[in-house]
Amino acid sequence: MCMEDIKYTIDDLCELTGYSRRTIRYYVQEGIIEPPAGRGRGGFYYDSHLNKLFQIKSLQEKGMGLMAIAKYLEGGEVREENYSRDIWIRYEIAPGLEISVRRDIEEAEGKKISEIVRIAKSVMREGKTDE
Numbered sequence: 001m002c003m004e005d006i007k008y009t010i011d012d013l014c015e016l017t018g019y020s021r022r023t024i025r026y027y028v029q030e031g032i033i034e035p036p037a038g039r040g041r042g043g044f045y046y047d048s049h050l051n052k053l054f055q056i057k058s059l060q061e062k063g064m065g066l067m068a069i070a071k072y073l074e075g076g077e078v079r080e081e082n083y084s085r086d087i088w089i090r091y092e093i094a095p096g097l098e099i100s101v102r103r104d105i106e107e108a109e110g111k112k113i114s115e116i117v118r119i120a121k122s123v124m125r126e127g128k129t130d131e
Helices: 009-015 019-031 049-063 066-073 102-110 110-128
Strands: 088-094 099-104
Touching: 009 019, 009 049, 019 049, 019 088, 049 110, 088 110, 099 102, 099 110, 102 110
Parallel strands: none
Antiparallel strands: 088 099
16 A cells, blocks of 8 residues: 555544644645545545645744745745744834834844834823823
């Protein structure tokens, strides 16, 4: 029996990968993974499907977005900077208003960012006293 002979139901894939049925069906619909063999409730998946789902999960954990993953799986070139997740620092200025600054900018321009936040808070306080 070769690896391709092992058959999985969609529920098996969900249990093994942690993906929901809906997510797996979405990946099929978008062409990210191959459709199951068979039709309807009789559809089944192979190890190739399972392995691709594990690969997708691994790439997502590295911060790669689904569009970049699809391109990567098709054999397209994807540079790491295209999928690295930026870390953002959030500063609340007033309820419902915040300033978000990418961490590398905050580290490089910390004093300027602090001054911007201070001024923004001051402007918001002034607006409240005028009412």
